[in-house]
Amino acid sequence: MPFSSQARRLLLANRPLAVRGASVLLALTPFSLQERALLPLFRQALAVPLNDGDLNFLDARVLRIQVDDLRWRLCLSLVNGRLVMAPPDNEYAVCIRADSADFLALINRVDDPDTLFFQRRLAIEGDTELGLAVKNLLDALDYDDFPRWLAQGLALLRHAHLWVRGVRKGVNA
Template identity: 40%
Template sequence: MNNTTHLPVNPYLPAPLALPLSLVPGKTYSQVMARLLNKLFGPELADGELDFLEGKIMRVDVVDAKLHFSITLSQGVLAAADTKCPHDLSIEGSIYDFLLLATRREDADTLFFNRRLRLGGDTELGLYVKNFLDALELDDRIGPFLQMMNGATTLIGRIPRLAIPKLPFPKLGRRS
């Protein structure tokens, strides 16, 4: 009897689509994400709901897309952090799993429990981030963008994980 649990296949971004993303430096992603998140979380930043990030560096790695960014909170504003600096918290996963989280098709607890998202560093800081995201209501702010993310999630979810078949290699030997 086999007691191992098999998790569902985790869709991933195919390498040819990830290649252009991997050519952009992490610093650029960090700057773009900081600007985007400042706009998105404007009310929460004004209310001090992200103060737990003050002086801390959070790194996010989207492994299949080969991109990463680091952000910090400085004087009430999210800012790009040097991706080479040590980070206090890291969150790693596939683009599909981050989309599942962003579109609320899957909750963070399930993704972490099933090891689809991996957390490293300061677990207390990670819990603050998780609780912040769980309490966040963005539907009214990003309605059309949310529809686009839902479409992307569905599309990536349909990409089969291709197994590379093992080809038999001819035995090398002397010719007679």
């Protein structure tokens, strides 16, 4: 068996352990530290739509992103034209939920939001109109507008995701 196939199988076999470890780590990380680490990343990734006014639908409204398998929630809002993180237990107008693998597939355009939604791998709860606006924003994001380091990181995640997905389907590379 080639090394790459062994590595894939090992990765797949240990995914539940990795998910549990990430879940515990996120649960132990205070909100203030998560905010300090993640908010600049979101601001950079969403700088163009933010400057173009494409995030105005979030003005004084909270979007919750919930990663079910990690038992982790993130709340984003727009206050005075500035993207902010709200505490994870904050009330929200809309919640988008999926497992981490499905969010990776979405972010890396391996699967589109409609496919994930109709396969019941992505759920949108709350304000339907706001959820549709978020879905459309995800579809419209242009990786060419992202900072180079972020685009390269997403490309690396995409390759890793496709690599693991190939093992699930029995594809050898």
